[in-house]
Amino acid sequence: MSTSINHADPAVVVPQLQRPLKQLPSEPVINIKPPQVWEKIDFRQLWSEREVLYFLMWRDLKVRYKQTILGAGWVILQPVLMTIVFGIFLGRLIKVPSDGVPYPVFAYTGLLLWTFVSNAVLSSCYSLVINAHLITRIYFSRVLIPTSTIGVRLIDLTIAFAVLVLMMVYYRVPISWGLLLLPAFVIHAAMLALAVGLFGAALNVRYRDVGTLAPILLQVWMFASPLVYSSSIVPAHLRLWYSFNPLVGLVDGLRAALLNLPIPWMSVMLSGVVTWPLLVIAIHVFRRMERSFADEI
Amino acid sequence: MRPIIQVQNLGKKYLLAPRETVAPTLREALKASLRNKTQALLSRDGSHHPTVWALKDINFEVYPGEVVGIVGPNGAGKSTLLKILARITSPTTGEAHLYGQTGSLLGVGTGFHPDLTGRENIYLNGAILGMNRNEIARKFDEIVAFAELEDFLDTPTKRYSSGMYLRLGFAIAAHLEPEILLLDEVLTVADSRFQTRCLQKIKEAGEHGTTVLFISHNLISVNQLCSRAFHIDGGRIQAAGETESVVEHYLKSVVAAPNNAI
Numbered sequence: 337m338s339t340s341i342n343h344a345d346p347a348v349v350v351p352q353l354q355r356p357l358k359q360l361p362s363e364p365v366i367n368i369k370p371p372q373v374w375e376k377i378d379f380r381q382l383w384s385e386r387e388v389l390y391f392l393m394w395r396d397l398k399v400r401y402k403q404t405i406l407g408a409g410w411v412i413l414q415p416v417l418m419t420i421v422f423g424i425f426l427g428r429l430i431k432v433p434s435d436g437v438p439y440p441v442f443a444y445t446g447l448l449l450w451t452f453v454s455n456a457v458l459s460s461c462y463s464l465v466i467n468a469h470l471i472t473r474i475y476f477s478r479v480l481i482p483t484s485t486i487g488v489r490l491i492d493l494t495i496a497f498a499v500l501v502l503m504m505v506y507y508r509v510p511i512s513w514g515l516l517l518l519p520a521f522v523i524h525a526a527m528l529a530l531a532v533g534l535f536g537a538a539l540n541v542r543y544r545d546v547g548t549l550a551p552i553l554l555q556v557w558m559f560a561s562p563l564v565y566s567s568s569i570v571p572a573h574l575r576l577w578y579s580f581n582p583l584v585g586l587v588d589g590l591r592a593a594l595l596n597l598p599i600p601w602m603s604v605m606l607s608g609v610v611t612w613p614l615l616v617i618a619i620h621v622f623r624r625m626e627r628s629f630a631d632e633i
Numbered sequence: 634m635r636p637i638i639q640v641q642n643l644g645k646k647y648l649l650a651p652r653e654t655v656a657p658t659l660r661e662a663l664k665a666s667l668r669n670k671t672q673a674l675l676s677r678d679g680s681h682h683p684t685v686w687a688l689k690d691i692n693f694e695v696y697p698g699e700v701v702g703i704v705g706p707n708g709a710g711k712s713t714l715l716k717i718l719a720r721i722t723s724p725t726t727g728e729a730h731l732y733g734q735t736g737s738l739l740g741v742g743t744g745f746h747p748d749l750t751g752r753e754n755i756y757l758n759g760a761i762l763g764m765n766r767n768e769i770a771r772k773f774d775e776i777v778a779f780a781e782l783e784d785f786l787d788t789p790t791k792r793y794s795s796g797m798y799l800r801l802g803f804a805i806a807a808h809l810e811p812e813i814l815l816l817d818e819v820l821t822v823a824d825s826r827f828q829t830r831c832l833q834k835i836k837e838a839g840e841h842g843t844t845v846l847f848i849s850h851n852l853i854s855v856n857q858l859c860s861r862a863f864h865i866d867g868g869r870i871q872a873a874g875e876t877e878s879v880v881e882h883y884l885k886s887v888v889a890a891p892n893n894a895i
Contacts, residue, residue, distance in 0.1 A: 474761055
């Protein structure tokens with residue numbers, strides 16, 4: 337190494353500035369450290385990045401409809417087709433009980449919610465890998481990527497909800513004050529999807545098996561939830577265990593709120609007891625793993 | 634004067650074998666982690682995979698308004714350094730403190746979606762890089778004019794040439810106006826006219842008080858642009874100081890390298 341220069345050299349050439357420099361803040365704006373066991377969640381930063389969330393959602397919606405003919409119709413197609421198929425086989429031929437509600441309405445409410453949860457979880461699982469080009473080159477809170485996919489699916493849910501309104505008018509299903517609980521159930525569903533989706537997304541970065549496994553597990557989850565059958569067919573002594581599936585309270589609760597049925601508080605509570613801690617754990621696991629996403633993706 | 638960037642003892646260790654070859658599936662990962670746990674108990678050292686320090690013992694300070702060039706051969710650790718400062722990857726050791734908002738351009742057209750038009754991508758990319766909607770709307774015309782893409786605004790960027798892609802990407806990043814700007818070899822595919830304009834833009838940014846860290850293999854532009862430079866090789870800072878002597882130091886090391894016989 338030449339003697340005149342070394343990296344401890346304090347002789348800094350200060351450039352001639354045309355504008356006086358702004359006073360530097362006394363505390364660093366950004367602190368960079370090796371990964372910690374518990375990474376703090378910086379809510380201020382998340383709030384400042386809300387437009388990134390908006391633009392990621394905007395991008396996905398824009399791109400999705402760019403080269404399609406059916407456009408938003410695709411969102412309705414999935415739950416409607418499933419309702420027709422289950423309506424014929426389970427509703428007409430096997431005649432499964434549907435809590436006194438016309439079977440198509442009963443099934444559609446369940447499948448509507450399921451379409452949201454399963455699509456949100458799946459697209460969240462794949463989201464980080466699909467956006468690898470962003471993760472390896474630009475810094476922003478990584479949690480916004482899976483969150484934005486869930487936001488997009490919420491918009492899908494709203495569109496598919498319009499079909500339910502038409503069905504309820506057609507079948508003359510009365511509404512009740514329970515309808516006021518609808519937003520709470522939708523938020524609950526989004527948090528459940530986010531919790532599962534964050535786990536899936538983070539794990540899929542390291543183990544692509546997750547992307548293959550997820551559809552299979554979702555299939556199992558679907559039939560373990562009262563979507564196309566009523567949870568009343570589950571024997572009473574197993575009902576408590578059954579309700580540890582957070583979708584049980586969610587689906588039954590949503591249905592009760594929409595279709596003027598008694599709210600099953602026990603399973604709704606249990607669903608919350610499972611969902612909220614799961615979300616907290618998911619966020620922390622994600623925070624811990626995100627520091628190495630760029631190296632592993 | 635206080636530094637705007639403080640880097641202390643920064644180091645980054647990479648697994649030499651990619652994780653896929655270490656644990657290709659979840660099942661093997663679980664098996665391996667069990668095995669590692671037991672081995673770790675025996676040997677006190679959990680990692681048995683070959684590793685490499687891409688960066689080690691990096692210490693420096695950069696003062697507000699400096700334009701600092703980073704030179705060195707491929708694989709020296711230059712990009713890793715900027716990736717750490719841009720918070721894309723995390724260091725293994727050490728700390729860095731940045732006393733200003735940071736913007737970075739570490740690749741061409743990063744954040745563009747090929748199916749979106751140029752106009753849409755300006756908004757998308759601007760937002761991801763940290764601008765808000767009003768800011769983008771305000772600078773929109775300037776960005777388009779700098780990129781010289783007025784006629785292609787409503788064309789999907791997948792139909793752009795790589796030069797157009799680069800121009801748009803650089804134009805957006807150049808209008809970020811961060812306090813610290815990190816640039817990694819972004820001008821490689823630009824023609825000389827656009828390169829000149831980009832270098833002019835970087836120079837102006839420095840004159841207006843932006844602190845710039847600038848990786849380049851174009852030593853002429855480093856010489857023109859930078860008041861100070863670092864020569865990085867083998868993950869360490871080999872020389873730091875006044876640009877010309879650092880560039881000279883780098884060139885000497887290239888000539889001295891044994892595998893350089895042509």
